[in-house]
Amino acid sequence: MPRSVYGSRPVPRSAESAKILILIGLVLQAIEVGVLVVVGLLLFLVPFFGIVVGILIAFGVVWIVLVYLFSYRRVVEGDYTGARGPTLVFGILSLLTLNLISGILYLVGYAELGTAEQEMGRSIPAPPGYPATWSPAAPLAASAPSPQGPVRYCPRCGRPNAAGSRFCPSCGAPQP
Ligand SMILES: [Zn+2]
Structure with a gap:
């Protein structure tokens, strides 16, 4: 089980589904970028289209990195609150750019993160006598x-x- 900001408490099921939804959306868009790379190679001899596809590939790669860093990795680390906003933004941007499947996956992931956040509650301060790094499951x-x-x-x-x-x-x- 990955360590999270909540210590070693069990990862809620909603967070697991959010993680999988975001991962599928991310993989779909990575495949799209891969297709663009193939198309770009085919169009390499046509200067104008080559440049257009090259720019699309550059945007695609930056996008994949952003979704990975601000959405997927935060969910893996257990930072559901931090992952929610970016996941919503990625979902809306995906829908606007006609990445409908990934967009819907991110938005459902966003909703699941809301559930995960509620299940975990606010981060729990250590009770008196426990170290600051206390987590409920540690004992x-x-x-x-x-x-x-x-x-x-x-x-x-x-x-x-x-x-x-x-x-x-x-x-x-x-x-x-
Ligand atoms: Zn109680």
Whole structure:
């Protein structure tokens, strides 16, 4: 599982779908650039069309890099909030430039990122006595290999609490 800004908490399913949607959109557009390269090579002997296709290829490559850096990689890193805005912009720009399939994929990815953001909540400050790099799942990995172990996590705030406690000591939510 990749490390994210949320520490080692599990990646929500919505973030996984966003990642796959953006990746497919990205691959489709990379294929388009590849086709342009082939066309460009075929038109190499025709000066004007060669230049036009060359410019399109340059834009295409810059575009692929931008989508990768600001959308796909941020999702992989768990920065769902940071990935949302760029993914929306990429979706709208793709639709405007008639990249309909990639555009729709990015927009659905954008919606999934909204869900992922809600599922993860705001980044959780470390409780007193925990290091600043605290993450809710860290004690689980360190102490209890089984999910039935002594430490459980509040479904609302994600903070650890003792198994069997009826209410979360941090936020007061009833525990399952
Ligand atoms: Zn709680």
